[in-house]
Amino acid sequence: xxxxxxxxxxxxxxxxxxxxxxxxxxxxxxxxxxxxxxxxxxxxxxxxxxxxxxxxxxxxxxxxxxxxxxxxxxxxxxxxxxxxxxxxxxxxxxxxxxxxxxxxxxxxxxxxxxxxxxxxxxxxxxxxxxxxxxxxxxxxxxxxxxxxxxxxxxxxxxxxxxxxxx
Amino acid sequence: xxxxxxxxxxxxxxxxxxxxxxxxxxxxxxxxxxxxxxxxxxxxxxxxxxxxxxxxxxxxxxxxxxxxxxxxxxxxxxxxxxxxxxxxxxxxxxxxxxxxxxxxxxxxxxxxxxxxxxxxxxxxxxxxxxxxxxxxxxxxxxxxxxxxxxxxxxxxxxxxxxxxxxxxxxxxxxxxxxxxxxxxxxxxxxxxxxxxxxxxxxxxxxxxxxxxxxxxxxxxxxxxxxxxxxxxxxxxxxxxxxxxxxxxxxxxxxxxxxxxxxxxxxxxxxxxxxxxxxxxxxxxxxxxxxxxxxxxxxxxxxxxxxxxxxxxxxxxxxxxxxxxxxxxxxxxxxxxxxxxxxxxxxxxxxxxxxxxxxxxxxxxxxxxxxxxxxxxxxxxxxxxxxxxxxxxxxxxxxxxxxxxxxxxxxxxxxxxxxxxxxxxxxxxxxxxxxxxxxxxxxxxxxxxxxxxxxxxxxxxxxxxxxxxxxxxxxxxxxxxxxxxxxxxxxxxxxxxxxxxxxxxxxxxxxxxxxxxxxxxxxxxxxxxxxxxxxxxxxxxxxxxxxxxxxxxxxxxxxxxxxxxxxxxxxxxxxxxxxxxxxxxxxxxxxxxxxxxxxxxxxxxxxxxxxxxxxxxxxxxxxxxxxxxxxxxxxxxxxxxxxxxxxxxxxxxxxxxxxxxxxxxxxxxxxxxxxxxxxxxxxxxxxxxxxxxxxxxxxxxxxxxxxxxxxxxxxxxxxxxxxxxxxxxxxxxxxxxxxxxxxxxxxxxxxxxxxxxxxxxxxxxxxxxxxxxx
Ligand code: FES
Ligand code: FES
Numbered sequence: 001x002x003x004x005x006x007x008x009x010x011x012x013x014x015x016x017x018x019x020x021x022x023x024x025x026x027x028x029x030x031x032x033x034x035x036x037x038x039x040x041x042x043x044x045x046x047x048x049x050x051x052x053x054x055x056x057x058x059x060x061x062x063x064x065x066x067x068x069x070x071x072x073x074x075x076x077x078x079x080x081x082x083x084x085x086x087x088x089x090x091x092x093x094x095x096x097x098x099x100x101x102x103x104x105x106x107x108x109x110x111x112x113x114x115x116x117x118x119x120x121x122x123x124x125x126x127x128x129x130x131x132x133x134x135x136x137x138x139x140x141x142x143x144x145x146x147x148x149x150x151x152x153x154x155x156x157x158x159x160x161x162x163x164x165x166x
Numbered sequence: 167x168x169x170x171x172x173x174x175x176x177x178x179x180x181x182x183x184x185x186x187x188x189x190x191x192x193x194x195x196x197x198x199x200x201x202x203x204x205x206x207x208x209x210x211x212x213x214x215x216x217x218x219x220x221x222x223x224x225x226x227x228x229x230x231x232x233x234x235x236x237x238x239x240x241x242x243x244x245x246x247x248x249x250x251x252x253x254x255x256x257x258x259x260x261x262x263x264x265x266x267x268x269x270x271x272x273x274x275x276x277x278x279x280x281x282x283x284x285x286x287x288x289x290x291x292x293x294x295x296x297x298x299x300x301x302x303x304x305x306x307x308x309x310x311x312x313x314x315x316x317x318x319x320x321x322x323x324x325x326x327x328x329x330x331x332x333x334x335x336x337x338x339x340x341x342x343x344x345x346x347x348x349x350x351x352x353x354x355x356x357x358x359x360x361x362x363x364x365x366x367x368x369x370x371x372x373x374x375x376x377x378x379x380x381x382x383x384x385x386x387x388x389x390x391x392x393x394x395x396x397x398x399x400x401x402x403x404x405x406x407x408x409x410x411x412x413x414x415x416x417x418x419x420x421x422x423x424x425x426x427x428x429x430x431x432x433x434x435x436x437x438x439x440x441x442x443x444x445x446x447x448x449x450x451x452x453x454x455x456x457x458x459x460x461x462x463x464x465x466x467x468x469x470x471x472x473x474x475x476x477x478x479x480x481x482x483x484x485x486x487x488x489x490x491x492x493x494x495x496x497x498x499x500x501x502x503x504x505x506x507x508x509x510x511x512x513x514x515x516x517x518x519x520x521x522x523x524x525x526x527x528x529x530x531x532x533x534x535x536x537x538x539x540x541x542x543x544x545x546x547x548x549x550x551x552x553x554x555x556x557x558x559x560x561x562x563x564x565x566x567x568x569x570x571x572x573x574x575x576x577x578x579x580x581x582x583x584x585x586x587x588x589x590x591x592x593x594x595x596x597x598x599x600x601x602x603x604x605x606x607x608x609x610x611x612x613x614x615x616x617x618x619x620x621x622x623x624x625x626x627x628x629x630x631x632x633x634x635x636x637x638x639x640x641x642x643x644x645x646x647x648x649x650x651x652x653x654x655x656x657x658x659x660x661x662x663x664x665x666x667x668x669x670x671x672x673x674x675x676x677x678x679x680x681x682x683x684x685x686x687x688x689x690x691x692x693x694x695x696x697x698x699x700x701x702x703x704x705x706x707x708x709x710x711x712x713x714x715x716x717x718x719x720x721x722x723x724x725x726x727x728x729x730x731x732x733x734x735x736x737x738x739x740x741x742x743x744x745x746x747x748x749x750x751x752x753x754x755x756x757x758x759x760x761x762x763x764x765x766x767x768x769x770x771x772x773x774x775x776x777x778x779x780x781x782x783x784x785x786x787x788x789x790x791x792x793x794x795x796x797x798x799x800x801x802x803x804x805x806x807x808x809x810x811x812x813x814x815x816x817x818x819x820x821x822x823x824x825x826x827x828x829x830x831x832x833x834x835x836x837x838x839x840x841x842x843x844x845x846x847x848x849x850x851x852x853x854x855x856x857x858x859x860x861x862x863x864x865x866x867x868x869x870x871x872x873x874x875x876x877x878x879x880x881x882x883x884x885x886x887x888x889x890x891x892x893x894x895x896x897x898x899x900x901x902x903x904x905x906x907x908x909x910x911x912x913x914x915x916x917x918x919x920x921x922x923x924x925x926x927x928x929x930x931x932x933x934x935x936x937x938x939x
Contacts, residue, residue, distance in 0.1 A: 021270070037192035038185020040410070042360045043443040047863035050360055078185030087183040091175060094828045097836060098649030099182030100360040100410025106183060125872030132863065134360050134411050135649045137835030138874040 009070045011036070012080030020067045026060075027051045029067035030077060038078035038103045042132070049131030052104035053077045059111040059127075078103035085151065086110050089144040097135035105131050109145050117152055124149075169658040169668050170891050173828035176651045177673045178408065189410050190380040191364040191440050198366070199228055201428040201439040202272035204262040204279045205449055206254040209290075209518040209856025210301070211283035213252055216262055221275040226267035229431035230279070233261070239394050239423060243318065243325060244311040245304055246484035246521075248423045254283060255303055255483030256518050257857045258448030265428045265437055288856040291351075292478035292515035293457045295323035303483060303516035315778055316489055323516040325485040328496040330475075330510035330568050330784035338472025338507030342463025346544050350536045352923035354455040354480055354519050355848045357526075358868050361410020362446035367425035369434030373397075375426065377404045382417040382646055383687040388679045390419045391426060404679045412648040413840065414524030417687050418451040418487055447861040451523030452850070454491055455480035458536040468550050470559045472507040475499050477533070481514040482521030488514040491522060493779070494529035494620045497569055497788045501537045502581050502616035503556070504565040510784070518856040527898045530617045531841055531905055535923065538613040538906035543919055552910070553594055556614050556796075557585050567792070570785040576887040579794035579820030579894060581614060583882050587818040588612070591878055592798040599914055602802070608813070610800045611910025613903030617895065618789035619692055623776035627696035628683025629704040631660065631767040637732040637746025638670040644685030645697040647675050650897050651829045652693040658825060659698045659890050663705040665730035683770070693897075694825065695790060696771050698890035703769025715749050715762040774888070791886045793894040795819035797903035799842070800875075803915035808927040808934070810912065812842060812875040815904065820882040822894030834900035835877040841904025843869045849924045 004019045011034065018033045027044070030036040030053070042050030044063045051062040054076040081087060086109045089095070096102040105128070112119060112127045119127070124145060133141060181187040218230045233251035238244040250261045261281050266272035289295045289303055300323055304310070308320035317327045339345070365379040375397060381387055384404040392399040409416060421439050428437035441450060457478040464470045477495040481488030492514035499510040525531075545552035560581035561567070563574050571577070589595070592610055600608045630642040641660055645652045653673045661668040674682070685697055713724040716734040720727075720742070728737045735743025744753070752762040779786035800814040815838050824830050847867060851859040860866045879900075885892025905923055913920045918934045931937075 023270070031192075035194060036185075037188070040189075040361070041191070041440075042362070043863045045443065045862060045864065047443075048360060082184070090183045091179045094173070094175075094832050096182055096649075097651070097832060098360070098409065098411040099178070099187050100189065102182050102187075103185045128871040129873070132358075132360060132868055132870060134358055134413070134840070134868060135836045136832055137839035137877055138869075138871045139835055139877055140832060141871065142874075 005068065007068055007071050009067070009075060010073065011075045012077060022066065022068050024067045025063050026053070026065045026067050026070050027062040030062060036077050036079050040100055040103060049108060050101050050104040052107040052131065054107055054111050057111070057114065059108045078107060081106065081110060084110060085148045086113060086144065089148050093140050093144040093147065095136065095140040095144040101131060101133040105133060105141060112145065113148055113152065117149065119149060169662045171824050171827055174654060174658055174668055174826055176654045176829070177657060178647065178675050188407050189361050190378055190407055193378065198436045198438050199265050199267060199432055200269045200272045201425060201437045202264045202269070202276045203260040203424065203445065203449060204264065204276045204281065205445065206250065206257060206259040206261050206283070207857070208254055208283050208285055209257050209288040210286040211254050212286060213250065213254060213261065214282040214284055217280040218262065221264060221278040224271060224275040224278065226271040227264060227275045228267065229265040231263045231427060231431050236427065237394055238310065240484060240486050242313045242316050242489040243307065243485045245307065246486065248427060256520050258445070258520050259483065260424065260449060263424055263428055265432050288518040289323060290517065290852065290854065290856050291457060292455070292480045292517055295515040295517050296478060296513065303518060317781065324513050325481055325516055326489040326492050326514040328493045328512045328779070328784065329782060330496050330499055330508055331782065332568055332570055333507030335472060335474065335507050335509050339463060341465060341471040343466040344544065344548050345461065345463040346540065346547055347461045348540055348543055348921065349459050350539060350921045351457045352455055353849045353852060354482065354522065355453045355844060355850055356447045356866065357413040357415035357453055359411030359413060359415060362441040362443055363416060363421045363450050364438065364440040365422045365425040366436055366438040367422065367429040368436040369429050371434070373401050375402045377402070377422055377425065379404060379406055379422050380409050380416060381406050381422070382409065382412040382648055383419065384646065384677050384679055385644060385684045386687055387419050387422045391422065394423070406646050406677045408675060409646055409648040413526040414528065415451060418523035420450050443863060444861040447866065448520045448858050451486060452520045453525040454488065454522035454532065455519065456532050460536055460540045462540050462544055464544060464548065468548055468555050468558050470503055470505045473500060473505055475510040477510070477512040479512065479514045480519055480522070481516050482519040483516065484521040485514055485516070486521055487524055488522050490620065491524065491529045495533050496784055497620050498530055498616060498618060499533060499568050501534060501541060502561045502614050502794050503559040504561045508568050510568065519852065520858065526837060526840060527617065527901045528620070530615070531844065531902045534613060534615055534902050535845070535905040535909060538903065539909050539921070542910045542913065553585065553589055553612055556612065557582060560585060560614070568784065569779060569788055571787050575884065576791065578792045579822070580882055580884045581794045584794060584796040584818045584820055585614065587880055587882065588796040588798050588816055591816050591818065591880060592800065605804055605806050606802055607805060607915050608800060608802050609911045609915035610798055611907040611912070611914060612796065612798050613906035613910065614796045615899060615902035616792045616794045617899060617902060618792045619895070620788045621686065621692065623773065623778070625686035626770055626772040627685040627700045628770040629697065629700035630683055631704045631708055633746070633750035633765045635747060635751050637750055638672065640672045640674065641701065642674045642682050643697050643701065644677055644682050645693045646677050650693065650833060651826060652697060655694055655825050655829065656697050656701050660701050660705055663702060666732050670732065692895065694893050695889045696773065699771035700769045702890055703771060704767040705769070707769055708765050708767025711765050711767070712749055715753050716744050718761060719744060719753050790888060791894055793820060793822070793899050795899050795903065797907050799904065799907035799911050801911045801915055803912065808916070808931040810915070810927065814878060815842060815875045816878040817900050818880045818882060819896065819899050820884050820894065821896045822886045822889060823883050823892035824881050825891065825893050830881065830896050831879055833897050834879050837898060837900030838877060838904055839869050839874060841901035842908060845905030845908040845923055845925055847924045847926060
């Protein structure tokens with residue numbers, strides 16, 4: 001029997017057929033089989049969050065999940081996220097430098113926004129401490145996520161954002 | 167000024183938030199083999215045998231190589247076999263390399279290789295390394311090939327000795343009414359860039375060597391590979407896309423060599439190496455440890471008179487950048503103070519530890535921890551406010567540095583002003599120590615910082631600008647985008663000179679040593695100075711050409727012309743002029759004949775007036791300028807269980823000129839975060855056999871979200887005249903005083919002098935209780 005199996009993964013709304021080893025992590029499948037290199041390896045051990053994707057609405061470290069476990073689930077990667085408020089906020093508030101932790105961070109933030117729109121500061125910390133950013137001092141990421149949460153909580157009174165050049 | 171100082175969004179921002187930004191390991195693999203290292207699990211030992219039989223049998227294994235035939239490598243002393251040969255000298259050292267069809271096969275085969283080692287006694291700290299009966303990590307360091315200006319001590323573990331001899335020590339001590347003597351130390355740690363290192367190599371039939379690497383020094387990779395393996399330098403082409411954090415760690419050349427050797431073993435086919443986190447921490451170069459001794463004296467009214475310093479840099483098993491790091495310890499061996507009499511011995515000492523790369527701040531945060539802790543201890547003995555002691559002794563224009571450079575207003579920032587400002591921002595006057603309740607106290611610690619770079623005198627940087635038909639520009643510079651947004655800042659500088667919108671400048675993000683002009687290394691916070699000056703030179707070159715074409719067309723002198731908003735026009739009557747679009751691709755006269763062609767501007771810059779240090783006294787000019795600052799850390803400390811929370815971290819930095827406000831702010835707070843990690847929690851835990859016990863992010867824990875303090879940052883602007891718009895270095899300065907300021911605040915809070923990093927609650931408790939540390 002071949003060590004490869006044929007599976008169909010639903011990624012970013014598309015059915016993606018792949019031949020994978022049962023030992024391949026979802027991260028390896030995304031990067032090596034599907035060319036979705038937005039999800040980053042940082043530790044392959046669940047410690048850094050650089051590989052975070054959204055699986056059935058919840059953030060998941062794709063290095064901790066097998067590719068074959070992904071069948072029948074809705075998987076969203078950074079490539080599936082376009083023009084969201086959190087991406088915009090990351091740009092405006094300078095919430096990244098080298099950008100390597102950024103896709104994972106954004107996926108975790110996006111999931112937080114969807115799951116906990118009224119998140120308290122403690123809740124935000126609890127969610128976001130599963131990702132490491134080595135470049136920033138986290139303050140900019142905090143500003144970015146809070147601006148989006150605040151804005152979605154007060155739709156009629158949007159906060160004013162600074163322009164590109166201030 | 168329309169561009170300078172503005173928080174211009176980095177050019178690659180959209181790519182980075184959409185997952186489209188490409189790093190070295192993101193490029194499609196295609197026809198590619200995969201390399202995997204077998205690493206040593208001992209700190210020191212003789213290799214008895216390496217059994218590769220089982221591994222060879224694995225289908226898909228293409229080559230297995232061991233260290234025998236390769237030349238020695240190393241930047242300043244050639245002491246390092248790229249793959250260990252006969253001896254292993256640290257835990258994590260590469261002993262063999264497997265090249266296979268897939269990463270999984272390579273990994274499995276690597277696990278089947280059996281290395282038998284006869285353990286040897288280890289050197290487990292630089293202090294041990296210089297002790298009388300220390301085992302020798304290298305039999306005779308003096309026999310290795312080395313660069314000029316490196317001073318090893320034969321048949322010892324000392325790879326380099328740098329001396330500072332300034333003033334007259336006897337008279338300095340005679341004038342010192344108060345003297346302290348203290349020892350400080352910390353073990354090696356790591357940079358932890360989120361992107362682990364990766365490199366691919368391919369050797370073409372015509373001898374071309376193609377390397378792609380996550381490096382801060384692609385041009386150095388080219389130069390060193392050519393030297394090590396006797397290759398024609400023009401045949402080596404090194405590419406570096408975006409880099410996922412470097413902090414100095416990716417300025418060393420190590421993994422590229424393995425990828426090259428891997429490719430060599432398989433007839434030049436492409437071989438990719440990607441570090442796992444564990445390898446990235448211990449196999450590839452780390453952050454240095456240090457043992458230090460300081461003696462410091464002052465008059466009864468607090469004027470510093472003399473200091474004697476010994477720095478033992480943990481050079482690990484190989485000297486690589488440790489030579490240079492130990493030299494930098496000597497160059498700025500004190501804090502930013504004027505001291506007439508200075509004696510410093512700085513040594514790079516071999517141990518059986520992983521060996522160091524540069525680390526953000528290049529020895530300065532390390533030296534500052536030692537010296538700024540000593541300043542607080544001295545202040546306590548003097549019964550003087552530590553802020554006042556620093557203010558009194560702050561170095562100023564007219565003073566001389568440890569390497570006897572006489573400072574002027576351009577070459578050093580304003581230390582007193584930084585101290586005044588930080589005093590205000592930290593509310594120093596309310597008291598350094600405030601009791602909140604019977605368990606908890608709040609304490610503030612201060613550190614002053616300075617930094618010059620010590621890069622080689624001949625380091626240069628180049629820039630090329632080309633025009634598009636519509637009058638917009640493309641900018642090419644050898645500065646690597648490692649997260650500092652330097653490429654964006656260079657575009658701002660160019661836009662400013664051309665008086666046009668930065669949006670009309672396109673920046674080439676990747677570096678390719680064949681087509682990008684050289685920038686020595688993206689290190690030392692010198693990208694803006696050197697890259698910026700090169701860009702300005704390229705701008706002048708292009709402007710001259712544009713004016714020449716325009717002067718011909720308009721029948722005016724070139725010096726009557728001005729440029730701005732993508733036009734060249736008459737200074738006296740700006741309406742009279744030509745659009746760039748009509749000039750930058752050649753001008754066509756109504757009759758059809760044309761002049762000019764695509765405008766291509768080129769410029770370069772080489773640091774001026776840098777000299778080697780005198781081997782006996784250390785006298786010499788190490789670099790272009792000293793950026794300075796003052797920093798405060800405020801903690802809330804629990805006197806019962808010794809835990810603490812960092813409440814505030816404050817930096818006042820003289821950056822010369824802010825070029826991109828939010829960008830600079832992010833550089834500073836990010837560096838502060840890293841410094842607090844280094845001071846408070848990060849270190850390798852090394853056992854008595856010199857094995858690193860925590861090479862993973864679960865047990866080696868950088869600062870996480872929610873653990874960050876409130877950051878307060880203020881900039882002072884004392885221009886550095888040579889630099890574009892007066893800017894000084896800003897990428898490293900935020901880190902420099904953090905470990906010291908944290909140490910000072912915790913020493914005060916706990917009521918005991920702390921001498922070792924990292925400052926874990928347990929180590930504070932041990933010190934307080936007088937237990938073994
Ligand atoms: S790579 Fe998955 S958590 Fe680090
Ligand atoms: S932006 Fe570099 S690690 Fe977060």
